[in-house]
Amino acid sequence: MTQRWPKQMPVLTPQEQVIRADFMKVWLKEYPQKYSLMEEFNHRAIFQGHVLPKNCKTLEIGAGIGAHIKYENLQAQEYYALDVRADFVDQVKNEFPGVKPVCGDIQAGIDFPDHYFDRILSVHVLEHLPDLPAALKEIKRLLKPSGFCEFVLPCEGSMAYSLARKISAQRLFKKHYPGVSYDIYIKSEHVNLYSEIIEELNKSGFITLRRVFFPFPVPFIFCNLAVGLKCNIA
Numbered sequence: 001m002t003q004r005w006p007k008q009m010p011v012l013t014p015q016e017q018v019i020r021a022d023f024m025k026v027w028l029k030e031y032p033q034k035y036s037l038m039e040e041f042n043h044r045a046i047f048q049g050h051v052l053p054k055n056c057k058t059l060e061i062g063a064g065i066g067a068h069i070k071y072e073n074l075q076a077q078e079y080y081a082l083d084v085r086a087d088f089v090d091q092v093k094n095e096f097p098g099v100k101p102v103c104g105d106i107q108a109g110i111d112f113p114d115h116y117f118d119r120i121l122s123v124h125v126l127e128h129l130p131d132l133p134a135a136l137k138e139i140k141r142l143l144k145p146s147g148f149c150e151f152v153l154p155c156e157g158s159m160a161y162s163l164a165r166k167i168s169a170q171r172l173f174k175k176h177y178p179g180v181s182y183d184i185y186i187k188s189e190h191v192n193l194y195s196e197i198i199e200e201l202n203k204s205g206f207i208t209l210r211r212v213f214f215p216f217p218v219p220f221i222f223c224n225l226a227v228g229l230k231c232n233i234a
Contacts, residue, residue, distance in 0.1 A: 006107075006131035010188050019177055020185055026176055027169060028065050035168065038225060041214040042123050043071040046150050046228030052076050056118045059142065061106050061135075062125030066092045066099075074098045077119075082106065107131040109138050117142050121150040124226075127192045136204040140233055149206065149231045157193040158221045194221055206231040 012020060032039045052058075056077040060068060063081035065088050072079060074096075081092050082102045089103040104110040107129055120139050129135045139149065155161040165186075173182045201208075210230040216223055 005133050007191050009130055009191065010184060012184065012188060016180075016184055016188075019180060020188060023173055023176065023185065025065075027172065028067065030172065032067060038214065039067075041212075041226060041228070042152050043068050045212045045214065046152060046210065046230055047071065047121070050230075053118045053146075057116060058119040058121065059112075059117045061120065061122040061139075062128070063092055063101075064088050066096055068121075068123050069096050069099060080117075082110065106135045106138050108134075110142075112142055114141055115144045115147075118144055118147045119150070120147070123152045124154055126151060126197050127154055127156050127190045127194075130191050132192055132197065132200050133204065136200060136206070140204065143233060145233070147232070148209070149229075149233075151201075151229045151231065153194055153197055153227050153229065154190070155194050155221045155224050155226060156190050157195060158224065160223050161225050164225055194227070201229075201231065205234040207234055 052073075057080070058072075058077045059080045059082060061082050063069065063083050064085075066081065069079070069081060069092070075098075078100070079098070080100045080102055081089075081096070082104055083089050083092070084103070084105045086103050089101045092099060093101045102110065120143055126132060126135070143149065169186075170182045173180075173185060208229055208231050210228075211219065212228040213219060213224045214226045214228075218224075221227075
C-alpha cells in the first residue's frame with residue numbers, strides 16, 4: 001500500500017520557487033481588499049460568541065503577515081503567532097508589538113511544553129501541510145485538555161471553490177506572472193482536500209463542536225467556499 005503521508009511535493013525550479021514565495025506576498029496583500037465578504041467570514045465567523053479562559057494562551061498557526069491578529073483582543077490573552085517564513089515573522093513582530101512571534105513548522109514540532117495552550121487556531125493553513133497527521137499530533141500535544149481549536153478551511157475539491165479560484169487567485173497570478181503555469185503553483189500549495197482534512201481530524205480524535213459554512217448556511221461542500229470549525233479533543 002502506498003504511503004499517503006507525508007505527501008510528496010512537486011519539484012519546483014528555482015524560478016518557480018521565487019514566484020511561489022512572491023505570489024504569497026501578493027495574495028496576502030490584495031486578497032483582503034478584493035474579497036472582503038469572505039475575509040470577514042475567515043476572521044469572524046467561527047471566532048465569535050465564546051469567552052476566552054482566564055490568562056488564556058493562544059497559538060495561531062500560519063499567522064502569515066498578521067491578517068487575523070487585528071481581529072483578536074490582544075488584551076485578553078497571551079497571543080503567539082507561528083509561521084515558517086522568517087520574513088513574515090519579522091513583519092508581525094514589527095506591526096504587532098503585543099504579539100509573541102515564533103518562527104517554526106508545526107509539522108516538525110515547536111519548542112513549547114506539553115499542554116501549554118488554551119486555544120490553537122489556524123485560518124486557511126491545514127490545506128497547505130503535506131504532513132498533516134504530524135501537525136495534528138503536535139497540536140494535540142500543545143493543547144490543554146480543557147482547551148479548544150478553531151480552524152477555517154477552504155472547500156478545496158468542491159465545484160464552487162474551483163470556480164471561485166479561477167476568477168480570483170488564478171486570474172491574479174496570471175496577471176503578475178504571464179506565461180507561468182498556475183497549476184504548478186497551486187499543486188505545491190493546496191496539497192490537501194477538505195475531505196482529507198476532515199478525515200484526519202476525525203482519526204486524530206478532534207471532536208467538532210460547531211461548524212459554520214460560507215457563503216450558504218447549509219452543510220454541503222459542493223456549493224460553499226469555506227468552513228469554520230470549533231473543536232476539542234476526546
